[in-house]
Amino acid sequence: MRINADTDRCIGAGMCVLTAPDVFDQSEDDGTVLVLEPEPPEARRAAVRRAVQVCPSGALSLS
Amino acid sequence: MTKALSDPVPLPLARDTPFDPPSELRLWRGEGPLRPMIFGDGHVGWLATRHSTVRTVLADPRFSTRIEVMHPPIGQRLSQQTLTKLPGFFLREDPPVHTRFRRLLTGQFTVRRMRDLEPRIEKIASDRLDAMEKAGSPADLVEMFALPIPSLVICELLGVPYADHHRFQKDSATLLNLDSSVEQVREALSDLMGYLRELVAAKRRDPGDDLISGLVATGQLDDEEITGASVLLLVAGHETTANMLALGTYALLDNPEQLAALRRDPSLVDSAVEELLRYLTIVHIGPVRTATEDVELEGRVIKAGQAVTLSISAANRDPERFEAPDDLDITRQATGHLAFGHGIHQCLGQQLARIEMRIGYPALLRRFPGLRLAIPPQEVEMRSNMAIYGVHRLPVAW
Ligand code: HEM
Ligand code: SF4
Numbered sequence: 001m002r003i004n005a006d007t008d009r010c011i012g013a014g015m016c017v018l019t020a021p022d023v024f025d026q027s028e029d030d031g032t033v034l035v036l037e038p039e040p041p042e043a044r045r046a047a048v049r050r051a052v053q054v055c056p057s058g059a060l061s062l063s
Numbered sequence: 064m065t066k067a068l069s070d071p072v073p074l075p076l077a078r079d080t081p082f083d084p085p086s087e088l089r090l091w092r093g094e095g096p097l098r099p100m101i102f103g104d105g106h107v108g109w110l111a112t113r114h115s116t117v118r119t120v121l122a123d124p125r126f127s128t129r130i131e132v133m134h135p136p137i138g139q140r141l142s143q144q145t146l147t148k149l150p151g152f153f154l155r156e157d158p159p160v161h162t163r164f165r166r167l168l169t170g171q172f173t174v175r176r177m178r179d180l181e182p183r184i185e186k187i188a189s190d191r192l193d194a195m196e197k198a199g200s201p202a203d204l205v206e207m208f209a210l211p212i213p214s215l216v217i218c219e220l221l222g223v224p225y226a227d228h229h230r231f232q233k234d235s236a237t238l239l240n241l242d243s244s245v246e247q248v249r250e251a252l253s254d255l256m257g258y259l260r261e262l263v264a265a266k267r268r269d270p271g272d273d274l275i276s277g278l279v280a281t282g283q284l285d286d287e288e289i290t291g292a293s294v295l296l297l298v299a300g301h302e303t304t305a306n307m308l309a310l311g312t313y314a315l316l317d318n319p320e321q322l323a324a325l326r327r328d329p330s331l332v333d334s335a336v337e338e339l340l341r342y343l344t345i346v347h348i349g350p351v352r353t354a355t356e357d358v359e360l361e362g363r364v365i366k367a368g369q370a371v372t373l374s375i376s377a378a379n380r381d382p383e384r385f386e387a388p389d390d391l392d393i394t395r396q397a398t399g400h401l402a403f404g405h406g407i408h409q410c411l412g413q414q415l416a417r418i419e420m421r422i423g424y425p426a427l428l429r430r431f432p433g434l435r436l437a438i439p440p441q442e443v444e445m446r447s448n449m450a451i452y453g454v455h456r457l458p459v460a461w
Contacts, residue, residue: 012169013409019398031169054399056409058122 002039002063003048007032010059019054020047033059071099071107074136074348074372076447081440082314082343083389084376088112092377096361100372106134108353108370109363112377114384114401116361120373121406126352128408130155134370136348138241149256151284151291154299154408161407164292167281168411171220171274177414180216184419187215188426196430201437204457208427209309210301213419217300220415221293222273223262231255235298239450241348252294259293260286296412303345304416306446306453308423311339313443313457315424316436318391322428325393329425335393336420341400342391344376347452350404375401431461 003023012031016024023044025034040048052060075085083089091098092112100110111117120126130148133155149155153164170176195207214232218225237243237251263275263286270276274296278289315322325331350373354365365371379400380388386395403410410416428434436443437458444455 011165011407011409012173013403013411014172014174014414015409017174018414026173026175027170028173029170030166031171031173032166050398056122056405057407 001045001048003035003037003052004061004063005033005035006059006061009057011057013056015054015056016051016060019051020044023048024051069099071101072110073101074110074374076137076348078445078447081443081445082310082317082391084344084347084374084380088374088377089380092381097363097371100136102370102372103135103138106370108134108372109365110372110374112374112381114378114381117373117375117378117401118405120352120360120371121350121401121404121408123358123406124158125355125358126371127157127355128155128161128350128352129157132353132355132368132370133351134353136351136372149252149291149294151288151293152295153292154295158407163283164288165407165411167278167283168292171277172411172414174414177418180220180415181418181422183219184212184216184422185426188212188422192426192430201458201460204312204427204459205305205309205454206456208423209312209457210305212308212423213304213416214301216415216419217297220274220300221296222266222271222275223259223293223297227258230258231297232301234258235302238298239302241448241450255294255297256290259297260290263289263293299410300412300415302451303412304419306345306451307339307343307416307420309457310343310345310453311420311424312427312434312459313436313454314339314343314391316434316459317440321391321393325424326428326432331393332421332425334395334397335424336417337397337400338391338393338395339420340402341379341385341397343452344379344400344402345452346402346404346450347376348450349373350375350408375404431459433461435460 010032012026014026016033017026023037023040025036027034052062075087078085096113096116098110100108102108111120153161191208191211195202214228215225234251234255237247266276267279270279275293278284325335351370353370354367356367358365379402382388403413437460446453446455
């Protein structure tokens with residue numbers, strides 16, 4: 001699993017950080033998403049899938 | 064009395080029970096995903112009631128929020144003829160204008176930034192509880208607790224003197240009252256704009272470390288834009304959380320087994336907050352979007368220029384999405400609810416609101432182990448006539 005984050009689409013709602021705090025953070029400048037673990041380990045993948053689902057702007061995708 | 068599915072219906076507001084959306088919405092949601100709706104200005108558009116439809120439209124860039132194409136679901140007062148455009152009121156802008164404002168603000172509202180505010184919010188909550196305890200039982204929870212907490216917090220964040228709260232609370236109540244006349248709305252808005260315009264000018268001369276000063280310092284917005292954005296933040300920032308705190312407390316008191324569960328296990332507070340957001344969905348009118356081109360949706364065509372009311376109240380009770388949706392169950396996984404909207408306009412202040420609730424409810428319950436309603440439930444006055452649902456007053460005893 002690889003996480004792709006499109007910071008142009010991200011609106012900084014922070015849902016990803018709430019859902020998978022070990023994997024996502026937000027930039028101090030403009031609040032857009034920072035991916036801490038682009039290739040998350042098995043144990044975190046379920047949370048990552050949920051984060052992708054709840055992201056309101058469609059900024060996150062998996063490949 | 065069921066109407067034919069093709070007859071345009073007005074958006075219902077009257078409720079049979081304090082916490083459930085109008086029963087027509089449940090009925091219509093069962094009948095189909097979209098139904099023709101007659102808007103407050105006579106426009107015939109659509110009403111969406113299912114979770115998946117509402118979510119789809121809110122994420123679709125072919126739908127606009129701009130005031131120029133907007134139709135008010137209820138009443139006349141928000142139509143384009145009556146409300147002049149406010150620069151900086153980015154809830155009513157599409158990209159790229161929306162993006163510009165949202166980008167400048169999201170850095171201020173990150174999860175981490177909001178968590179840094181926790182100690183301050185805890186102090187504010189405990190001061191309010193001291194004042195409430197001192198005033199003595201019974202007390203109005205709205206006046207003593209639910210309204211002052213978010214009001215104080217948003218004032219501190221923006222750098223607005225709380226001493227002026229009577230002025231902006233009165234204006235914002237007028238703005239949110241669906242029964243206000245066009246004249247009253249105009250006056251309240253111009254008073255609020257005037258007040259904040261002066262404040263922005265003062266911060267330009269003598270900046271602090273608050274959010275308005277921060278916006279000034281970016282050098283990317285003019286004073287009118289900052290004033291408009293501040294109006295939006297000030298109004299959106301206190302009435303919403305205030306109503307969640309008061310109505311949420313009422314809902315817990317009305318569901319004693321849920322209240323007992325939360326008292327027993329305070330670690331349930333995060334899921335309780337999400338569930339209360341879902342169950343109560345205080346933004347009970349809309350949001351609204353307008354198609355900018357013909358859009359095929361659920362086997363219908365939304366014509367360019369037609370508005371759609373996205374009933375997040377109905378969507379958050381959709382049995383396709385939530386099991387036993389009409390039960391308040393603070394242990395359920397309620398995330399994925401639409402109480403903060405969805406898409407690029409999803410609530411900017413949601414992490415702040417979450418923290419205020421996560422601190423507010425437990426602090427109140429800890430302080431008053433015997434908290435109860437001080438009047439019979441049928442006497443609690445509900446805010447059906449306000450853009451944000453809730454209670455006007457909540458007399459409680461302890
Ligand atoms: C529990 C409390 C709250 C609820 C239920 C709530 C709900 C919402 C909803 C449903 C929207 C989307 C409207 C639409 O799509 O047309 C929204 C947008 C917004 N909210 Fe909140 N809100 C809350 C608290 C706050 C707070 C505390 C603030 C400010 C500090 C705030 C500021 C905003 C702003 C600025 C927008 C517009 C965002 C944009 O257009 O990009 N809200 N809110
Ligand atoms: S949930 Fe989506 S929009 Fe929100 S911060 Fe994360 S990536 Fe950005």
